Amino acid sequence: MKKVFFCCCPSLSPSRETASFYLLSVLIALYMLAGAAIFSSLERPAELKAHQLWETRLRDFSHEHNISCEELKSLLRHYEEARTAGIRTKQGRALWDIPGAFYFVGTVVSTIGFGVTAPSTVTGKVLLVFYGLLGCSATILFFNLFLERVITLLSLLIFWCHRRTGHSGLEGRASDVNKNEEWKPSVYQVTLILFVVVLLVACGAASLYSTMEGWTYMESLYFCFVAFSTVGFGDFVSGQREHHENTWAYQVANCLLMLLGVCCTYSLFNTISVIIKQGLNWMLRTMACINCQRCSLQGCKVG
Template sequence: FGMTTPQTIGGKILVVFYGFLGCSGAFLFFNLFLERIITFLAYVLRYFHEMDLRRKGVIGGDRRDSQASYDDTLDQWKPSVYWVMLYLFLACVVLAICASALYSPVEKWTYFESLYFCFVAFATIGFGDYVSSQQPYYDNVEWYRLGNFIVIVCGSCFMYSLFNVTTIVIKQFLNWLIQKLDCRCTYLKKTKIQIRPPIPRGRRNAITPEHLKHANRTAPPKTVADISEPDSTYDSEGERRNSNEMISMQDFLKSNKVSLAVMQKELHESALRGRAIILPSRPPVEEFKPGSVGPLAIACKKLGEDIA
């Protein structure tokens, strides 16, 4: 709480090394307590879950094969994180109420001040505005300090476990919020896409001009003399062309130096006219996930949460 501090250089150096090892050991102790308390609550919740299944008649029949299958299902069953958080919260509240009943008459605090001290002490905040066991005289001071030590240690363990389980609930809320926001943004983007109506266009011929097509339609039929003339449907290289084409495609490309890539692009754009533009598929939304080590990973593993 800051009421006792080192004053000499040697004491400050000792605090650095002692604090490093002490905090590491305290974190290990808190993590072990977190694992044990969640395991205990999981067994308790599993027991009530099994009793509920027996009451409904789901298990407990005469068939051994069905009983074995239900036992395997119970082995894979994980408790709900919300129930675990509720029980840890109730444990912290009950411990704080009992400790406040101890602090209020002994330290001459009000009951609200005692509750406030319990939260600050259990959460390891330690402002130092309220500190227990600092008066010069107490009745049965040894028993009071022992009880004060046990209450603060147990309260810190329960509060540490509650904080880590609450982080899982916050993670689930953030994932739900991210998915909702992403769905809303996707809907807004889809509503902004306007489908262009098809534009009526006449049939185009890039080779034969329009006035020559009309001339061919109104031209008189060929006579015998025309047929006897050399065939003009073949170009100079012997390749056949359409009847209405003035020159072959190969001669046209050579003479005008048109790039095939440009023509393909224009044909693709003309084919897309009058159709809805299909956007590329979006990557999946990344979820907020905890790490694979630490107290959060311990809680996620015990409660069946996926971690990556």
């Protein structure tokens, strides 16, 4: 339903959906600016300290081994290029065997994109464009179908719990049946259940990753959020150690946890977006009421 806001100029006022879009754009921009300020204040000092430490180590190494800094930096640039092909100072598992390539395409179609593995050939880069176009589209469809089934299952579960907690007396049965037919689960209830499910999956996965990868539990939880939300920074990547080539059970568990975590987190994001939209509509109604009251006061003064 579209309603007209701003009673002073109804012909120029936008529809509710358009107003929600503009308001959300402004709020996202403000949210990003606030996040940039916070993370800059937290991370910028560490970045400057790391730069100073690196320059000191570079000068010391150059002086100790009688190598010019330019030659050393040239070697490091070549190494940065070699990292794309999977070259590491510490030996890890093969990146482009069948299991490694399967892990790579999984990060592509799920849009995680850790960045640890990337095609280095021109043919591979061109193929990736078309492969990702179809694969990402199909995966988004899969996520949407998964979301529909999760919402249906949770709605039935909540409805069953609602009926179980209802009155069972003979006098109130007719009214209870009518209430149950009209009753629908709240988006807040569904969001809460999804949040608990995502939390349980993340905590269980973090226990596995902290054991297999040697990370702390907090690092494992951080990795779970980055991976399940498909942000995929690449600072932590699971299953890349050399001894993981022979742990097939862990590789399978890792893929299943990734799939389950991404699906559940995608569903949670969708329900949260519904709540955000409800908040935007409330803000717009509040602004419209304030504006109408102001117009009424102005009309009274003119009269």
